[in-house]
Amino acid sequence: MGMEFDKNLIFFVVLVIQNSSMTLVSKYSRNRDHHQNYHSTSIVLMQEIIKMLICLYAVAFHERIPEGQTMFSYIKKDLMNRNFLYSGIPAVIYTIQNNLLYYSLSVIDIAHYTIMIQMKIFTAAIFSVVFLGRRLNMKRYFSLFLLVIGVITINLNLIDFSGGRLLGTGKVSTDFIKGMMAVLGGTVCSGLAGISIEYLLKSSSLWLKNIQFCIYGIGLSIIISFCDDKVWQYGLFYDFDWVVLLVILIQAAGGILVALVVKHTNIIVKGYASSFSLVISTTLSFLLFEDTTLDTTFGIGAILVVVAAHMYRKYGDETSKENKNVILASVSSSKELERKLEV
Numbered sequence: 001m002g003m004e005f006d007k008n009l010i011f012f013v014v015l016v017i018q019n020s021s022m023t024l025v026s027k028y029s030r031n032r033d034h035h036q037n038y039h040s041t042s043i044v045l046m047q048e049i050i051k052m053l054i055c056l057y058a059v060a061f062h063e064r065i066p067e068g069q070t071m072f073s074y075i076k077k078d079l080m081n082r083n084f085l086y087s088g089i090p091a092v093i094y095t096i097q098n099n100l101l102y103y104s105l106s107v108i109d110i111a112h113y114t115i116m117i118q119m120k121i122f123t124a125a126i127f128s129v130v131f132l133g134r135r136l137n138m139k140r141y142f143s144l145f146l147l148v149i150g151v152i153t154i155n156l157n158l159i160d161f162s163g164g165r166l167l168g169t170g171k172v173s174t175d176f177i178k179g180m181m182a183v184l185g186g187t188v189c190s191g192l193a194g195i196s197i198e199y200l201l202k203s204s205s206l207w208l209k210n211i212q213f214c215i216y217g218i219g220l221s222i223i224i225s226f227c228d229d230k231v232w233q234y235g236l237f238y239d240f241d242w243v244v245l246l247v248i249l250i251q252a253a254g255g256i257l258v259a260l261v262v263k264h265t266n267i268i269v270k271g272y273a274s275s276f277s278l279v280i281s282t283t284l285s286f287l288l289f290e291d292t293t294l295d296t297t298f299g300i301g302a303i304l305v306v307v308a309a310h311m312y313r314k315y316g317d318e319t320s321k322e323n324k325n326v327i328l329a330s331v332s333s334s335k336e337l338e339r340k341l342e343v
Helices: 002-031 040-062 071-079 083-107 110-116 119-132 138-156 174-201 206-226 229-234 242-264 267-288 296-314 317-342
Strands: none
Touching (some): 002 083, 002 242, 040 206, 040 242, 083 206, 110 138, 110 174, 110 296, 119 138, 119 267, 119 296, 174 206, 174 242, 206 229, 242 267
8 A cells, every 4th residue: 555655656746847847848948039939840749759769668678578579579469459540549639739738838828828737637537427437426526616716716817807808918819819729729638638548558558559659649740740831941850959859858758657647547646746736837937937927816726726636636536446447347348349340
Protein backbone atom coordinates (compact mmCIF):
# COMPACT_ATOMS: atom_id res chain seq x y z
CA MET A 1 0.00 0.00 0.00
CA GLY A 2 2.86 2.31 0.82
CA MET A 3 4.58 1.54 -2.46
CA GLU A 4 1.38 2.40 -4.32
CA PHE A 5 1.17 5.74 -2.51
CA ASP A 6 4.80 6.50 -3.34
CA LYS A 7 4.27 5.64 -6.99
CA ASN A 8 1.25 7.92 -7.25
CA LEU A 9 3.11 10.69 -5.42
CA ILE A 10 6.04 10.46 -7.83
CA PHE A 11 3.71 10.60 -10.84
CA PHE A 12 1.93 13.57 -9.30
CA VAL A 13 5.10 15.59 -8.60
CA VAL A 14 6.67 14.90 -11.99
CA LEU A 15 3.46 15.80 -13.82
CA VAL A 16 3.10 19.04 -11.87
CA ILE A 17 6.66 20.01 -12.83
CA GLN A 18 6.12 19.02 -16.47
CA ASN A 19 2.78 20.83 -16.84
CA SER A 20 4.02 24.00 -15.16
CA SER A 21 7.30 24.15 -17.05
CA MET A 22 5.60 23.38 -20.38
CA THR A 23 3.19 26.32 -20.06
CA LEU A 24 5.87 28.79 -18.93
CA VAL A 25 8.57 27.78 -21.42
CA SER A 26 6.08 27.78 -24.32
CA LYS A 27 4.89 31.25 -23.38
CA TYR A 28 8.45 32.51 -22.99
CA SER A 29 9.39 31.10 -26.39
CA ARG A 30 6.58 33.13 -27.99
CA ASN A 31 7.21 36.38 -26.09
CA ARG A 32 10.85 36.96 -27.09
CA ASP A 33 11.89 39.55 -29.65
CA HIS A 34 12.63 38.06 -33.07
CA HIS A 35 11.75 34.56 -31.84
CA GLN A 36 7.98 34.40 -32.27
CA ASN A 37 7.58 32.86 -35.69
CA TYR A 38 8.56 29.21 -35.35
CA HIS A 39 5.95 26.79 -36.64
CA SER A 40 3.91 24.99 -33.99
CA THR A 41 3.27 22.18 -36.46
CA SER A 42 7.03 21.60 -36.68
CA ILE A 43 7.22 21.31 -32.90
CA VAL A 44 4.48 18.68 -32.85
CA LEU A 45 6.32 16.70 -35.53
CA MET A 46 9.64 16.82 -33.67
CA GLN A 47 8.12 15.82 -30.33
CA GLU A 48 6.49 12.77 -31.96
CA ILE A 49 9.86 11.74 -33.42
CA ILE A 50 11.55 12.08 -30.01
CA LYS A 51 8.79 10.07 -28.35
CA MET A 52 9.28 7.37 -30.97
CA LEU A 53 13.02 7.19 -30.21
CA ILE A 54 12.31 6.93 -26.48
CA CYS A 55 9.84 4.10 -27.04
CA LEU A 56 12.24 2.21 -29.34
CA TYR A 57 14.90 2.45 -26.66
CA ALA A 58 12.44 1.16 -24.04
CA VAL A 59 11.43 -1.80 -26.22
CA ALA A 60 15.09 -2.68 -26.90
CA PHE A 61 16.22 -2.60 -23.27
CA HIS A 62 13.12 -2.99 -21.08
CA GLU A 63 10.57 -5.05 -23.02
CA ARG A 64 10.59 -8.85 -22.77
CA ILE A 65 11.08 -9.90 -26.39
CA PRO A 66 10.23 -13.58 -27.07
CA GLU A 67 13.13 -15.85 -27.92
CA GLY A 68 13.84 -16.16 -31.63
CA GLN A 69 12.58 -12.66 -32.40
CA THR A 70 14.54 -9.48 -32.97
CA MET A 71 13.33 -6.13 -31.70
CA PHE A 72 12.17 -5.11 -35.17
CA SER A 73 10.37 -8.40 -35.90
CA TYR A 74 8.69 -8.07 -32.50
CA ILE A 75 7.51 -4.54 -33.33
CA LYS A 76 6.51 -5.54 -36.87
CA LYS A 77 4.35 -8.38 -35.57
CA ASP A 78 2.57 -5.96 -33.26
CA LEU A 79 2.02 -3.47 -36.08
CA MET A 80 0.37 -6.15 -38.22
CA ASN A 81 -2.24 -6.62 -35.50
CA ARG A 82 -5.73 -5.25 -36.03
CA ASN A 83 -5.34 -3.07 -32.92
CA PHE A 84 -2.90 -0.89 -34.86
CA LEU A 85 -5.91 0.59 -36.64
CA TYR A 86 -7.56 1.41 -33.32
CA SER A 87 -4.41 3.22 -32.16
CA GLY A 88 -4.98 5.78 -34.88
CA ILE A 89 -7.99 7.21 -33.04
CA PRO A 90 -6.14 8.85 -30.08
CA ALA A 91 -3.15 9.62 -32.30
CA VAL A 92 -5.29 11.73 -34.63
CA ILE A 93 -7.07 13.42 -31.70
CA TYR A 94 -3.81 14.24 -29.87
CA THR A 95 -2.24 15.70 -33.01
CA ILE A 96 -5.22 18.02 -33.42
CA GLN A 97 -5.13 18.89 -29.70
CA ASN A 98 -1.42 19.78 -29.69
CA ASN A 99 -1.79 22.11 -32.65
CA LEU A 100 -4.84 23.81 -31.10
CA LEU A 101 -3.05 24.37 -27.78
CA TYR A 102 0.15 25.68 -29.38
CA TYR A 103 -1.93 28.16 -31.38
CA SER A 104 -3.87 29.30 -28.31
CA LEU A 105 -0.66 30.01 -26.36
CA SER A 106 0.44 32.42 -29.06
CA VAL A 107 -2.71 34.59 -28.92
CA ILE A 108 -4.05 34.52 -25.33
CA ASP A 109 -2.48 35.26 -21.95
CA ILE A 110 -1.19 32.47 -19.75
CA ALA A 111 -3.84 33.01 -17.05
CA HIS A 112 -6.74 32.26 -19.41
CA TYR A 113 -4.87 29.35 -20.95
CA THR A 114 -3.87 27.76 -17.64
CA ILE A 115 -7.37 28.06 -16.17
CA MET A 116 -9.36 26.98 -19.22
CA ILE A 117 -7.14 23.97 -19.85
CA GLN A 118 -8.41 22.57 -16.52
CA MET A 119 -11.65 21.74 -18.35
CA LYS A 120 -9.75 18.63 -19.48
CA ILE A 121 -10.79 17.06 -16.17
CA PHE A 122 -14.45 17.73 -16.92
CA THR A 123 -14.35 16.38 -20.49
CA ALA A 124 -12.39 13.28 -19.42
CA ALA A 125 -14.96 12.56 -16.70
CA ILE A 126 -17.94 12.97 -19.01
CA PHE A 127 -16.42 10.83 -21.76
CA SER A 128 -15.44 8.19 -19.18
CA VAL A 129 -19.09 7.90 -18.18
CA VAL A 130 -20.38 7.88 -21.76
CA PHE A 131 -17.81 5.63 -23.44
CA LEU A 132 -16.19 3.55 -20.66
CA GLY A 133 -19.24 3.04 -18.47
CA ARG A 134 -17.47 4.56 -15.46
CA ARG A 135 -19.69 5.37 -12.48
CA LEU A 136 -19.39 8.68 -10.64
CA ASN A 137 -20.82 9.25 -7.18
CA MET A 138 -22.55 12.47 -6.18
CA LYS A 139 -19.44 13.90 -4.51
CA ARG A 140 -17.53 13.58 -7.77
CA TYR A 141 -20.35 15.21 -9.72
CA PHE A 142 -20.30 18.04 -7.17
CA SER A 143 -16.54 18.41 -7.68
CA LEU A 144 -17.15 18.82 -11.42
CA PHE A 145 -19.71 21.51 -10.65
CA LEU A 146 -17.12 23.33 -8.51
CA LEU A 147 -14.65 23.07 -11.37
CA VAL A 148 -16.99 24.79 -13.80
CA ILE A 149 -17.82 27.52 -11.26
CA GLY A 150 -14.12 28.09 -10.62
CA VAL A 151 -13.39 28.50 -14.32
CA ILE A 152 -16.25 30.98 -14.72
CA THR A 153 -15.21 32.93 -11.61
CA ILE A 154 -11.72 33.43 -12.99
CA ASN A 155 -13.14 35.28 -15.99
CA LEU A 156 -15.75 37.44 -14.21
CA ASN A 157 -13.39 40.37 -13.58
CA LEU A 158 -12.28 40.41 -17.23
CA ILE A 159 -15.62 40.42 -19.01
CA ASP A 160 -18.02 43.34 -19.19
CA PHE A 161 -21.27 41.46 -19.88
CA SER A 162 -23.28 44.64 -20.49
CA GLY A 163 -21.13 45.59 -23.44
CA GLY A 164 -19.56 42.28 -24.30
CA ARG A 165 -16.11 43.72 -23.82
CA LEU A 166 -12.86 42.92 -22.16
CA LEU A 167 -12.37 45.43 -19.35
CA GLY A 168 -9.32 47.58 -19.87
CA THR A 169 -9.04 46.92 -23.61
CA GLY A 170 -12.29 48.34 -24.98
CA LYS A 171 -13.11 45.28 -27.13
CA VAL A 172 -12.83 41.55 -27.44
CA SER A 173 -10.16 40.89 -30.05
CA THR A 174 -10.73 38.30 -32.76
CA ASP A 175 -7.46 36.59 -31.83
CA PHE A 176 -8.60 36.28 -28.20
CA ILE A 177 -11.88 34.62 -29.21
CA LYS A 178 -10.04 32.25 -31.57
CA GLY A 179 -7.53 31.45 -28.85
CA MET A 180 -10.26 30.65 -26.31
CA MET A 181 -12.08 28.47 -28.83
CA ALA A 182 -8.79 26.68 -29.56
CA VAL A 183 -8.27 25.93 -25.85
CA LEU A 184 -11.83 24.61 -25.49
CA GLY A 185 -11.34 22.47 -28.58
CA GLY A 186 -8.09 21.20 -27.09
CA THR A 187 -9.85 20.19 -23.85
CA VAL A 188 -12.48 18.23 -25.76
CA CYS A 189 -9.72 16.49 -27.73
CA SER A 190 -7.87 15.80 -24.50
CA GLY A 191 -10.90 14.11 -22.94
CA LEU A 192 -11.56 11.95 -26.01
CA ALA A 193 -7.92 10.98 -26.43
CA GLY A 194 -7.53 10.30 -22.71
CA ILE A 195 -10.35 7.79 -22.46
CA SER A 196 -9.29 6.19 -25.78
CA ILE A 197 -5.74 5.70 -24.51
CA GLU A 198 -6.94 4.42 -21.14
CA TYR A 199 -9.02 1.79 -22.93
CA LEU A 200 -6.12 0.73 -25.18
CA LEU A 201 -3.33 0.76 -22.60
CA LYS A 202 -5.02 -1.26 -19.85
CA SER A 203 -4.38 -4.53 -21.70
CA SER A 204 -1.41 -3.68 -23.94
CA SER A 205 2.34 -3.08 -23.81
CA LEU A 206 2.83 0.60 -23.01
CA TRP A 207 5.88 1.01 -25.26
CA LEU A 208 4.51 -0.94 -28.25
CA LYS A 209 1.24 0.96 -28.03
CA ASN A 210 3.07 4.29 -27.91
CA ILE A 211 5.09 3.34 -30.99
CA GLN A 212 1.78 2.85 -32.77
CA PHE A 213 0.60 6.24 -31.54
CA CYS A 214 3.83 7.87 -32.72
CA ILE A 215 3.60 6.37 -36.21
CA TYR A 216 0.22 7.98 -36.66
CA GLY A 217 1.35 11.21 -35.03
CA ILE A 218 4.43 11.54 -37.23
CA GLY A 219 2.47 10.83 -40.40
CA LEU A 220 -0.24 13.35 -39.56
CA SER A 221 2.27 15.99 -38.45
CA ILE A 222 4.19 15.68 -41.72
CA ILE A 223 1.00 16.21 -43.70
CA ILE A 224 -0.07 19.19 -41.57
CA SER A 225 3.41 20.75 -41.63
CA PHE A 226 3.77 20.66 -45.39
CA CYS A 227 0.26 21.95 -45.93
CA ASP A 228 1.43 25.13 -44.17
CA ASP A 229 2.55 27.82 -46.63
CA LYS A 230 4.96 29.27 -44.07
CA VAL A 231 6.82 25.96 -43.89
CA TRP A 232 7.40 26.06 -47.64
CA GLN A 233 8.41 29.71 -47.48
CA TYR A 234 10.73 29.66 -44.44
CA GLY A 235 11.56 26.01 -43.89
CA LEU A 236 10.53 23.39 -41.34
CA PHE A 237 12.94 24.55 -38.62
CA TYR A 238 12.59 28.29 -39.06
CA ASP A 239 13.39 30.28 -35.89
CA PHE A 240 14.37 27.18 -33.92
CA ASP A 241 16.84 27.68 -31.05
CA TRP A 242 17.61 26.10 -27.67
CA VAL A 243 14.39 27.42 -26.10
CA VAL A 244 12.26 25.88 -28.83
CA LEU A 245 14.21 22.63 -28.45
CA LEU A 246 13.44 22.74 -24.71
CA VAL A 247 9.73 23.11 -25.51
CA ILE A 248 9.93 20.03 -27.73
CA LEU A 249 11.74 17.94 -25.11
CA ILE A 250 9.34 18.92 -22.30
CA GLN A 251 6.28 18.18 -24.40
CA ALA A 252 7.69 14.83 -25.59
CA ALA A 253 8.42 13.88 -21.97
CA GLY A 254 4.88 14.91 -21.10
CA GLY A 255 3.46 12.52 -23.68
CA ILE A 256 5.38 9.61 -22.17
CA LEU A 257 4.39 10.64 -18.63
CA VAL A 258 0.71 10.75 -19.54
CA ALA A 259 0.91 7.22 -20.95
CA LEU A 260 2.65 5.98 -17.78
CA VAL A 261 0.04 7.59 -15.55
CA VAL A 262 -2.92 6.19 -17.48
CA LYS A 263 -1.32 2.74 -17.63
CA HIS A 264 -0.40 2.42 -13.95
CA THR A 265 -2.97 4.66 -12.24
CA ASN A 266 -5.77 6.49 -14.07
CA ILE A 267 -6.67 9.66 -15.90
CA ILE A 268 -7.62 11.36 -12.60
CA VAL A 269 -4.02 11.63 -11.36
CA LYS A 270 -3.20 13.50 -14.56
CA GLY A 271 -6.00 16.00 -13.92
CA TYR A 272 -5.01 16.38 -10.30
CA ALA A 273 -1.45 17.32 -11.29
CA SER A 274 -2.72 19.74 -13.92
CA SER A 275 -4.80 21.57 -11.32
CA PHE A 276 -1.87 22.12 -9.01
CA SER A 277 0.28 23.27 -11.93
CA LEU A 278 -2.39 25.93 -12.48
CA VAL A 279 -1.42 27.68 -9.25
CA ILE A 280 2.32 27.34 -9.85
CA SER A 281 2.44 28.40 -13.50
CA THR A 282 0.00 31.31 -13.07
CA THR A 283 1.88 32.66 -10.08
CA LEU A 284 5.22 32.34 -11.87
CA SER A 285 3.71 33.95 -14.96
CA PHE A 286 2.70 36.95 -12.85
CA LEU A 287 6.25 37.23 -11.52
CA LEU A 288 8.08 36.58 -14.80
CA PHE A 289 5.87 37.93 -17.58
CA GLU A 290 3.49 40.32 -15.77
CA ASP A 291 0.73 39.31 -18.20
CA THR A 292 -1.92 38.58 -15.57
CA THR A 293 -3.30 39.97 -12.32
CA LEU A 294 -3.57 37.92 -9.16
CA ASP A 295 -6.62 39.65 -7.67
CA THR A 296 -9.23 38.31 -5.23
CA THR A 297 -11.59 37.00 -7.91
CA PHE A 298 -8.80 35.17 -9.64
CA GLY A 299 -7.69 33.68 -6.32
CA ILE A 300 -11.19 32.43 -5.46
CA GLY A 301 -11.57 30.84 -8.87
CA ALA A 302 -8.18 29.19 -8.69
CA ILE A 303 -8.93 27.78 -5.23
CA LEU A 304 -12.27 26.37 -6.45
CA VAL A 305 -10.57 24.66 -9.37
CA VAL A 306 -7.90 23.08 -7.17
CA VAL A 307 -10.42 22.01 -4.51
CA ALA A 308 -12.70 20.52 -7.17
CA ALA A 309 -9.86 18.48 -8.66
CA HIS A 310 -8.86 17.29 -5.20
CA MET A 311 -12.44 16.19 -4.40
CA TYR A 312 -12.73 14.43 -7.75
CA ARG A 313 -9.76 12.22 -6.92
CA LYS A 314 -10.37 11.79 -3.19
CA TYR A 315 -13.95 10.57 -3.43
CA GLY A 316 -13.44 8.15 -6.29
CA ASP A 317 -11.80 5.31 -4.38
CA GLU A 318 -15.08 3.62 -3.43
CA THR A 319 -15.91 2.92 -7.08
CA SER A 320 -12.41 2.63 -8.55
CA LYS A 321 -12.30 -1.21 -8.41
CA GLU A 322 -15.74 -1.45 -9.98
CA ASN A 323 -14.74 0.98 -12.73
CA LYS A 324 -11.57 -0.99 -13.43
CA ASN A 325 -13.59 -4.18 -13.78
CA VAL A 326 -15.95 -2.45 -16.22
CA ILE A 327 -13.03 -1.34 -18.40
CA LEU A 328 -11.32 -4.74 -18.30
CA ALA A 329 -14.61 -6.44 -19.15
CA SER A 330 -15.01 -4.13 -22.14
CA VAL A 331 -11.49 -4.95 -23.30
CA SER A 332 -12.12 -8.68 -22.91
CA SER A 333 -15.36 -8.43 -24.90
CA SER A 334 -13.53 -6.56 -27.65
CA LYS A 335 -10.82 -9.22 -27.83
CA GLU A 336 -13.41 -12.01 -27.95
CA LEU A 337 -15.17 -10.25 -30.82
CA GLU A 338 -11.88 -9.93 -32.70
CA ARG A 339 -11.18 -13.65 -32.29
CA LYS A 340 -14.61 -14.49 -33.69
CA LEU A 341 -14.06 -12.19 -36.65
CA GLU A 342 -10.68 -13.75 -37.37
CA VAL A 343 -12.26 -17.22 -37.37
